[in-house]
Amino acid sequence: MKLDLDTTADLPVFRQLALALQTKILSGELQPGARMPAETALASENGIHRSTVREAIRSLEQQGLLYREEGKRKLFVSRPDTEExxxxxxxxxxxxxxxxxxxxxxxxxxxxxxxxxxxxxxxxxxxxxxxxxxxxxxxxxxxxxxxxxxxxxxxxxxxxxxxxxxxxxxxxxxxxxxxxxxxxxxxxxxxxxxxxxxxxxxxxxxxxxxxxxxxxxxxxxxxxxxxxxxxxxxxxxxxxxxxxxxxx
Amino acid sequence: MKLDLDTTADLPVFRQLALALQTKILSGELQPGARMPAETALASENGIHRSTVREAIRSLEQQGLLYREEGKRKLFVSRPDTEExxxxxxxxxxxxxxxxxxxxxxxxxxxxxxxxxxxxxxxxxxxxxxxxxxxxxxxxxxxxxxxxxxxxxxxxxxxxxxxxxxxxxxxxxxxxxxxxxxxxxxxxxxxxxxxxxxxxxxxxxxxxxxxxxxxxxxxxxxxxxxxxxxxxxxxxxxxxxxxxxxxx
Known part of the structure; x- marks a missing residue:
């Protein structure tokens, strides 16, 4: 998945990545339940470090937009639980x-x-x-x-x-x-x-x-x-x- | 850190553990900035699986009560940011x-x-x-x-x-x-x-x-x-x- 990132911009790249993925989720392009591309694929296709991808993913996980089963690596898009x-x-x-x-x-x-x-x-x-x-x-x-x-x-x-x-x-x-x-x-x-x-x-x-x-x-x-x-x-x-x- | 857990209770052990740690944080016994005991230590001292400890820690991280620097293992107690x-x-x-x-x-x-x-x-x-x-x-x-x-x-x-x-x-x-x-x-x-x-x-x-x-x-x-x-x-x-x- 190639995203529009600008490594020369003021906004840190991990934030840009999180924002780009969030936009795809909010717009419905990535639907709840959909499998997220692997960290390695996101890193290589966008020419960025794997640790940058990891940081973006952590931020989306904390927002409840991504979910992985305990102990597994596969990531899925999820709808955050407003009540929780x-x-x-x-x-x-x-x-x-x-x-x-x-x-x-x-x-x-x-x-x-x-x-x-x-x-x-x-x-x-x-x-x-x-x-x-x-x-x-x-x-x-x-x-x-x-x-x-x-x-x-x-x-x-x-x-x-x-x-x-x-x-x-x-x-x-x-x-x-x-x-x-x-x-x-x-x-x-x-x-x-x-x-x-x-x-x-x-x-x-x-x-x-x-x-x-x-x-x-x-x-x-x-x-x-x-x-x-x-x-x-x-x-x-x-x-x-x-x-x-x-x-x- | 030995906590009061009941493996025969209805409430899953990871929830009991998360609740016990949360109580220590909320009561001030564990202060923001304090280093958390290691996963292995929590597991062995309480006679529970490491994956159980990991699940409890993930839940507290999501609530912003625990924090670790990107890519590091050390966990610290933190005060969740209400605004965020x-x-x-x-x-x-x-x-x-x-x-x-x-x-x-x-x-x-x-x-x-x-x-x-x-x-x-x-x-x-x-x-x-x-x-x-x-x-x-x-x-x-x-x-x-x-x-x-x-x-x-x-x-x-x-x-x-x-x-x-x-x-x-x-x-x-x-x-x-x-x-x-x-x-x-x-x-x-x-x-x-x-x-x-x-x-x-x-x-x-x-x-x-x-x-x-x-x-x-x-x-x-x-x-x-x-x-x-x-x-x-x-x-x-x-x-x-x-x-x-x-x-x-």
Whole structure:
């Protein structure tokens, strides 16, 4: 595979190569599942060092655009997993000491817009999934662990009903970081009735296609999260911790 | 380094190992810059296969928690770069065909909350940087390319003034995806005066600590983006394209 590389340019050749291959993948010329040419072939056909090819390939592997089976040399084009890539943000956010307040604020930004969009774009499947979530929530009023899981699911279903894949992806790392502490809130306070009421009001507004009402109730609900924190004597300015259930 | 692994558990051993090492890194027991034990040592001390160790290490490398210099075997602990990890989302979002509308909606969610938070948390440095951005914007009224760059900078400075690192990170991939097309809008329409007015109003509200006003003007400004699209006869439901300036 002969690529258009300029060894006299400022941009390092391995970056040019990575960019050229990335362009072929993004344009669909190289489809997910396709076998990549061998390192040696890429090096000789483009008159570059094998170590340059290796560096470009490593960068594409890190982006999830190339994949090789463990211990094998054959490389394949792959479609990066948005969900997995998004969740990788959890680690550096924790290492940088972001606080619950920063996370809470990001949820307060995304979820009301998601609720608004859900009211505008709702369909029967999304409504049925939300109904089902709420009836399971009603049955779990005395089970704080189940309620937290159902709450996470409810908010994910709202993002799904919003039909916005960007918002769906961006929420994942913040949801992962936010909820472990919410468990403490749910266990120590009697917050289940308030949670159920808010979810019911949000769903009702979405059903009626009332975007403003859906948004207003979502804002109320997320402000309640914060009050719950304070009532449970948790400090919202504490750094977030790495969720225990997460797997490397 | 002897780790607590259970070869009879359901979770694959390489995942257990990756998780154990990740925990040591996140807890600070293994600090960024520290040398990692060799593969062979990890394998023999834990009574596991070297290929298992290699798989765990690959997973941590992909998360940016381990780093090795090109062509060398020595592994070091590293702190993943939030900005770089966040920007990696651009690729799968483009490959999945997300639309400008989805991206626009995510900006409409994040930036008004950022403006609100900036009004509540402003400090002299942030205000000076925003002032400076606006005076350069005033000087660039006839230069659409410069205006787009200054607009990107303005919105990043707002997120900075909001003092919210989660919102700062989440905005990056959507800003990267959104602005290339905004260039078309700025070039074809006479949108520069409206943009300057909106930025001035937002900064004024932030200076006065008027969070509601800052938010309201940001919403207006972002709604204007969308109108600009429509006036420029661009279709907001078209899939986003990979930004040309981006490097692999």
């Amino acid at each position: 890539l998004s969740r990788r943000l959890v680690t550096p956010l924790v290492m940088n000491g972001v606080t619950f307040e920063e996370i809470w604020e990001a949820i307060r930004a995304l979820d009301p817009v998601a609720a608004e969009a859900a009211a505008n774009r709702r369909n029967a499947d999304n409504l049925a999934a939300l109904e089902d979530n709420i009836s399971r929530t009603r049955a779990a009023m005395d089970d704080p662990d189940a309620l937290v899981k159902l709450d996470i699911e409810f908010h994910e279903l709202i993002a799904l009903a919003a039909n916005n894949r960007v918002i769906q992806s961006l929420r994942l790392p913040i949801s992962d970081l936010f909820y472990p502490s919410f468990q403490t809130v749910m266990t120590s306070l009697n917050a289940s009735e308030r949670l159920l009421t808010a979810h019911e009001k949000i769903l009702q507004a979405i059903k009626w296609g009332d975007a403003d009402e859906a948004k207003a109730w979502m804002i109320k609900h997320i402000n309640d999260f914060r009050k719950g924190y304070e009532l449970a004597s948790l400090d919202i300015t504490d750094p977030a911790v790495f969720p225990k259930a997460r797997q490397a | 990890l966040s920007r990696r989302l651009v690729t799968p979002l483009v490959m999945n065909g997300v639309t400008f509308e989805e991206i626009w909606e995510a900006i409409r969610a994040l930036d008004p909350v950022a403006a609100e938070a900036a009004a509540n948390r402003r400090n002299a440095d942030n205000l000076a940087a925003l002032e400076d951005n606006i005076s350069r914007t005033r000087a660039a009224m006839d230069d659409p390319d410069a205006l787009v760059k200054l607009d990107i900078e303005f919105h990043e400075l707002i997120a900075l003034a909001a003092n919210n690192r989660v919102i700062q990170s989440l905005r990056l991939p959507i800003s990267d995806l959104f602005y290339p097309s905004f260039q078309t809008v700025m070039t074809s329409l006479n949108a520069s005066e409206r943009l300057l007015t909106a930025h001035e109003k937002i900064l004024q509200a932030i200076k006065w600590g008027d969070a509601d006003e800052a938010k309201a003007w940001m919403i207006k400004h972002i709604n204007d983006f969308r109108k600009g699209y429509e006036l420029a006869s661009l279709d907001i439901t078209d899939p986003a394209v990979f930004p040309k300036a981006r490097q692999a």
